[in-house]
Amino acid sequence: MAAKLSGGGGGKYAIEQNSAINVTPFVDIMLVLLIIFMVAAPLATVSVEVKLPRAVAPPQTNPPKPFYVSIQGNAQAYIGDDEVPIDMVGSELLGLIGNTVPSDERIFIRADQNTRYGDFMQVMNSLQDSGFYSVALVGEDQSAQ
Template sequence: VAAPLATVSVEVKLPVAVAPMQPNPPKPFYVSIQANSRVYIGDDEVDIDNVGGELLNLIGNKTPSDERIFIRADQTTRYGDFMQVMNSLQDSGFYSVALVGEDQSS
């Protein structure tokens, strides 16, 4: 597995990989929660109560627990809205969730 060098500050000389090259991972799914409680998957607005169901439709026959979901939430998002989205994701079998924050290193 290769990671961008900017994400790791520890310098190491990696060994040569003997495993065959793997295809790029599929496009990740981003769920955005705005301060006004509007929720989006990618650029498409969805009902806050059906985020998990909409994602199930998008992944087709893939296993939800194998998919990684990235949540972007406005800093003033109500905690209740965030939990509503998380509950919908978990109820639909999406357990690999990452929270996206702003990179302050630049």
């Protein structure tokens, strides 16, 4: 059950070879790419010439390990996994960091939703008294539920 694909006589298996390549799809794609580049090229150029100074900034180091302070509803405070007295959180953190100036250290506070406001403020005051002013509050993402 063979079908004859081209003209001419011949036997049952005689098929002429068609070696012409159809370049129309190739030309279409090239024209589309040419139009895209013609539109995008003027957007990538800057028309205001500015002589920029050389950057001599040292390479950035990895950010320091974050410190998490957790406050449970029963007024127990933790630094990482270690329990600390709630009024000693700031001084304990200073000991962990090495008594350096902690002004650039960010502290993450995780507080239970049943934590009393007074306990939370006691931790905040302890952190501020020790020089920690960059504090982030951690909450649960609503989309995760």
